[in-house]
Amino acid sequence: MSSLSDLIEQYLREQLARAESIEIQRRQLARMFRCVPSQINYVLETRFNIHRGYLVHSRRGGGGFIRITRINWEPHPDLPRRLEEIIGGEFSQEEMDGLLYRLVEAEVLSENEAILVESVIQQELTGVSGKEADILRARLLRVALLTLCHQDYSD
Amino acid sequence: MSSLSDLIEQYLREQLARAESIEIQRRQLARMFRCVPSQINYVLETRFNIHRGYLVHSRRGGGGFIRITRINWEPHPDLPRRLEEIIGGEFSQEEMDGLLYRLVEAEVLSENEAILVESVIQQELTGVSGKEADILRARLLRVALLTLCHQDYSD
DNA sequence: TAAATTAAGGTCAGAAAAGGTCAAAAATGA
DNA sequence: TCATTTTTGACCTTTTCTGACCTTAATTTA
Numbered sequence: 001m002s003s004l005s006d007l008i009e010q011y012l013r014e015q016l017a018r019a020e021s022i023e024i025q026r027r028q029l030a031r032m033f034r035c036v037p038s039q040i041n042y043v044l045e046t047r048f049n050i051h052r053g054y055l056v057h058s059r060r061g062g063g064g065f066i067r068i069t070r071i072n073w074e075p076h077p078d079l080p081r082r083l084e085e086i087i088g089g090e091f092s093q094e095e096m097d098g099l100l101y102r103l104v105e106a107e108v109l110s111e112n113e114a115i116l117v118e119s120v121i122q123q124e125l126t127g128v129s130g131k132e133a134d135i136l137r138a139r140l141l142r143v144a145l146l147t148l149c150h151q152d153y154s155d
Numbered sequence: 156m157s158s159l160s161d162l163i164e165q166y167l168r169e170q171l172a173r174a175e176s177i178e179i180q181r182r183q184l185a186r187m188f189r190c191v192p193s194q195i196n197y198v199l200e201t202r203f204n205i206h207r208g209y210l211v212h213s214r215r216g217g218g219g220f221i222r223i224t225r226i227n228w229e230p231h232p233d234l235p236r237r238l239e240e241i242i243g244g245e246f247s248q249e250e251m252d253g254l255l256y257r258l259v260e261a262e263v264l265s266e267n268e269a270i271l272v273e274s275v276i277q278q279e280l281t282g283v284s285g286k287e288a289d290i291l292r293a294r295l296l297r298v299a300l301l302t303l304c305h306q307d308y309s310d
Numbered sequence: 311t312a313a314a315t316t317a318a319g320g321t322c323a324g325a326a327a328a329g330g331t332c333a334a335a336a337a338t339g340a
Numbered sequence: 341t342c343a344t345t346t347t348t349g350a351c352c353t354t355t356t357c358t359g360a361c362c363t364t365a366a367t368t369t370a
Contacts, residue, residue, distance in 0.1 A: 003338090003346060026329055036348055041330065046345085055274040061355025063158025064328035069270060113302075120301045124294050139279050139291070140298045146275045147299045150268070158327095158356065181319055191358050196320070201355085216365025219318035315368070321361085330353070337346070 008033055008040065009047045012068065016054075021069040044068070050146070051081035071150060076108060079149055087142050090134040096121070096141055109148065117144045163188055163195065164202045167223065171209075176224040199223070206253025208260065228261040238300050245289040251276070251296055264303065272299045 008029070015022045030037040044066070048054040053073050058066040073079060086099060100114040109117070121140045125133055163184070170177045185192040203209035203223055213221040231237045241254065255269040264272070276295045280288055 005346065027327095037329075038331080038349080039347065042346070050275065050278060055270055057270060057274060058329060059355075060327085060329045060353070061158075062327045062357070063161065064355075066329075069267070071271070116305045117302060120298055120305075124298055136294070140294060143275055143279055143295045144298050144302045147268075147272060147302050150271050160356065182317090192319075193321080193359080194357060197356070213319060214365075215317090215319040215363065217317045217367065219365075221319075311370100313368100313370080315366100317366075318364080320363070323358105323360095325356100325358080327356070328354085331351085333348105333350100335346100335348075338344080340341100340343090 004033060004035060004039065005043050005046070008035075008043045012043070012048065016068060016070050021067060023065045023067045025064070026066055040066070051078075051084065053077065053080070073149065076149065079108065080146060083142060083145055083149075087138050089138055090131065091138040091141060092134055093137070096137060099141075103145075113148060117141070117148070120144065159188060159190060159194065160198050160201065163190075163198045167198070167203065171223065171225050175227070176222060178220045178222045180219070181221055195221075204253070206250055206256075208253075208257045228257060234263065234304055235301055238304070239297060242293050242297050242300075244293055245286065246293040246296060247289055248292070251292060254296075258300075268303060272296070272303070275299065 011033075012022070012024075024040075026037050026040045029040050033039070044056050048056055048068050050071075053071045055069040055071060056066065057069070058064070091099075096118070100109070100118060103109045104111055104114045121137060121144065124140055125137060128136055166188075167177070167179070179195075181192050181195045184195050188194070199211050199221070203211055205226075208226045208228065210224045210226060211221060212224070213219070246254075251273070255264070255273060258264045259266055259269045276292060276299065279295055280292060283291055
């Protein structure tokens with residue numbers, strides 16, 4: 001139990017409990033835990049990804065940093081993970097209709113939002129068909145739903 | 156955060172918050188921040204370019220100056236259509252950063268929304284590069300922004 | 311007035327300072 | 341055992357910063 005990754009995760013969570021967003025320096029954090037810098041990336045990838053409700057943003061070069069932002073997914077905490085599981089790499093028109101219907105039923109989306117997502121994606125898919133369309137649809141739907149489901153309570 | 160470039164950017168933005176256009180002297184600004192003059196050019200190129208909504212005009216020789224002008228985002232009645240025009244068929248990472256920056260400036264998006272959009276799209280683009288990435292980025296960004304922008308009109 | 315001088319700003323390549331990627335090795339646990 | 345997770349390190353990319361050298365415009369001087 002409690003590998004180094006767990007300890008780093010715990011440390012970052014403590015920081016994030018006090019602020020919605022924190023900024024770290026990869027090198028410095030790595031020194032602090034006496035590990036190689038890429039270990040920090042591993043922790044970020046496995047513990048602070050979008051499924052778990054975190055956004056990671058970074059900048060290289062002098063004055064570089066890594067910013068971790070906690071997202072408020074309050075109403076449906078595991079929605080992002082489930083969406084990715086459900087949508088996967090390809091998604092047909094019928095599957096999308098079914099999913100949007102269910103999301104409206106579950107009151108995750110309003111009917112207007114579902115209609116909007118449908119029409120915007122439809123528009124974007126004009127001229128594309130077959131497997132290519134299914135791949136593109138999966139990507140577009142993921143982006144649309146993740147964007148919509150972000151409850152922005154801040155500011 | 157806060158590299159020297161960030162500090163210079165911050166200083167100039169404060170000036171530009173009070174006036175639509177400002178004039179600076181490269182040498183004097185460089186002395187003020189204890190850096191080499193070309194550092195000022197770097198800040199102008201990376202932070203005050205056209206994508207971010209600024210125009211830079213300069214004159215050499217005695218009495219030379221650099222003028223930075225903020226281009227105001229006209230509150231266009233039909234933002235969605237406008238976005239489609241701006242984004243077009245391909246959109247680079249740099250262009251996206253600039254557009255998101257401007258949308259936050261114009262208070263069309265909150266900072267969190269911009270971070271979310273960028274992060275989700277970045278996630279979706281892993282493994283894709285070059286022209287293919289620019290095409291896909293344009294599509295994803297359109298869907299994300301149109302989805303967000305229409306949200307206000309529903310219910 | 312033409313040339314020389316001075317006073318700006320511009321360009322570009324390279325060094326420095328971050329963070330990123332990926333695959334292999336090591337550890338873990340079912 | 342053997343599949344999964346963690347850890348490591350070699351190598352890569354991006355961003356910032358610096359300095360040498362270039363161009364342009366105004367001013368001074370012959």
